[in-house]
Amino acid sequence: MQENHFNQDFFQFLQGSPTPFHAVSSMAGKLRDAGFHQVSETEPWTLAPGNSYFIIRDNGALAAFTLAAKDYQDQGFRILGTHTDSPALQLKPLAGKTSHSFFQLGVEVYGGPLLATWFDRDLSIAGRVVCTTTDNSLSTLLVDFKRPVAIIPSLAINLDREANNGRAINKQNELTPIFSQITGADALNFSSILAEQINKEYPDTQVAAIMGFDLFCYDCQPPSFLGLGNEFIMGSRLDNLLSCFVGITAMTETRADNNRLLICYNHEEIGSITAAGAQGSFLHSILKRIIPDSVSRHRALRGSFFISMDNAHGVHPNFSDKSDPEHMPLLNHGPVLKTNANQRYATTSVSSAIYKTIAAEAGVVTQNFVMRNDMACGSTIGPHTAAILGIPTVDVGAPTLAMHSIREMTGSHDPFLLYKTINRFLTRDHLPQTNG
Secondary structure, three states, X not given: OOHHHHHHHHHHHHHOOOOHHHHHHHHHHHHHHOOOEEOOOOOOOOOOOOOEEEEEEOOOEEEXXXXXXXXXXXXXXXXXXXXXXXXXXXXXXXXXXXXXXXXXXXXXXXXXXXXXXHOOOOEEEEEEEEEEEOOOOEEEEEEEOOOOOEEOOOOOHHHOOOOOOOOOOOOOOOOOOEEEEOOOOOOOOHHHXXXXXXXXXXXXXXXXXXXXXXXXXXXXXXXXXXOOOOOEEEEOOHHHHHHHHHHHHHHHHOOOOOEEEEEEEOOHHHOOOOOOOOOOOHHHHHHHHXXXXXXXXXXXXXXOEEEEEOOEEOOOOOOHHXXXXXXXXXXXXXXXXXXXXXXXXXXXXXXXXXXXXXXHHOOOOOEEEOOOOOOOOOOOHHHHHHHHHOOOEEEEEOEEEOOOOOOEEEEOOHHHHHHHHHHHHHHOOOOOOOOO
16 A cells, blocks of 8 residues: 555545544444454354454444464464544533523533634534434434534633733633524524434434434544645544554455454543443453453463554654653654553563564664653553553554644654554564563
């Protein structure tokens, strides 16, 4: 696959994945097209060597795996891990409210977004809706308004002379998007508006009542190239849909006779302690069903390796003092190995050496990131998964600026450079081994 084609496909994936639910739906479509068979956690599995399968949990998490053609229960797994969620503004259950002729939407802050970037943006709404239909059944539907329908206007500087002097944002009072204007005696009801949207997207579905929803605001502006030579990518939800796209592309494009597995968790941005999160049972339960015998499963895990993919902090030219002086990852200079002495990242000297060997074989140079000692370190799904499975794990990611902004920035070469290393990881005959 060529880089230009890869990036164009990546842009389409970003544009079609405004929420974790849409990202999973899009990835499921790619897997079906590649010959993967969907299985359900509520049904018995009949797995065949050499075949490929995928599972969806709670609409927002997905796992896909391919089994070796021979003796797959005696082999280790090459495992990729990502997460589908991004920091956002999520609608409250009773979302609609009126104020001074405006119909507004009450929202909660999901994860840790850079809130200032959400002002004065063309926002749309997407997510999943659970409704009853006229035949008295419950149905879960994905909805996407796909056009600007909301905005959070900034307060004019004439009315807030301290706006440029570090004023804090009140999450309760100042993050209420304007959705419409009420004219005359008209009264708006958000459930009715949502039912109308469902009717537009699903004209053959007769909705009786809206029972609940998980809806998010998102930026309508599509991803784009940036820079004099198109050397940068700007887009929403690069953290961590970039890694999801790398993982799903590698899984569907790779042809190799080995055990490989991709796990895309939800809820990483809020701690991962959910049924669809990395601290839940999803991956462990899948592995138990693939290899039911506990001894065989533990032997296979001992021969497995896990690559946790999540975007990394690149050095910011205006704030280079926020980076450790010896660890300043640059955009377009290769994937970043993330290390932390307190294991907030799961990378060790052994797992780092294995990944560096694979990257070198793919013709890709790697970089290193360590947080400054006087700053708190973030974390990823890597440590959670490593602790549960007890397998060597490395945390890597594409270098990124403006992480958790409504629009993030990476290099235009970075997604493909990461993909090249993952492709090599999945196709190598045997993983590098140490003699220790």
